[in-house]
Amino acid sequence: AQKVTQAQTEISVVEKEDVTLDCVYETRDTTYYLFWYKQPPSGELVFLIRRNSFDEQNEISGRYSWNFQKSTSSFNFTITASQVVDSAVYFCALIQGAQKLVFGQGTRLTINP
């Protein structure tokens, strides 16, 4: 069975601080995909990144970076120099085989000015 765990329920930091959101996953398949989505207060889900299990290269996109480590089954997300607009709920998700996207519990990030 597949499972995604985001142990941090809520994180609160002051603007310009760096913050890392943890994601640990479980899967029996060797082929799978990991996602990060952002859910702002308005409710919609915004796609941030997709990473397949064969690509362990870390990725950086502006202030966002992702660290994928198969050895620890983790796919952590770091926001550098956080801004108030980064405040949202962030979801990590996993898909394999049956192609059902399984979400973690979400981490509510609050960036205080």
Add this chain to the structure above:
Amino acid sequence: GAVVSQHPSRVICKSGTSVKIECRSLDFQATTMFWYRQFPKKSLMLMATSNEGSKATYEQGVEKDKFLINHASLTLSTLTVTSAHPEDSSFYICSARDGPRLVNEKLFFGSGTQLSVL
């Protein structure tokens, strides 16, 4: 990028009435759409997978007679909450994929519908 439109964004209804939520893919053909339910401060739970022209596949524990899903065209899927009760109050969100294989695509989401049943 691909856009998924969901309507209405918010609906308040009386207990016992039925509510229809629409999910449209605006600039692509969505062969498959997914319906999720999200309780306050909780994660998204997949309710059903909707394939164009065929019956929806429901997840375990989801009442198919309560949550009717219709995917009559490649750009529209509807979720009807029949005889709604207060416990059906929730945030419902749809998503659509724009390719034959989900894992190659991004899976685009609608903006969600907040249902409140009085």
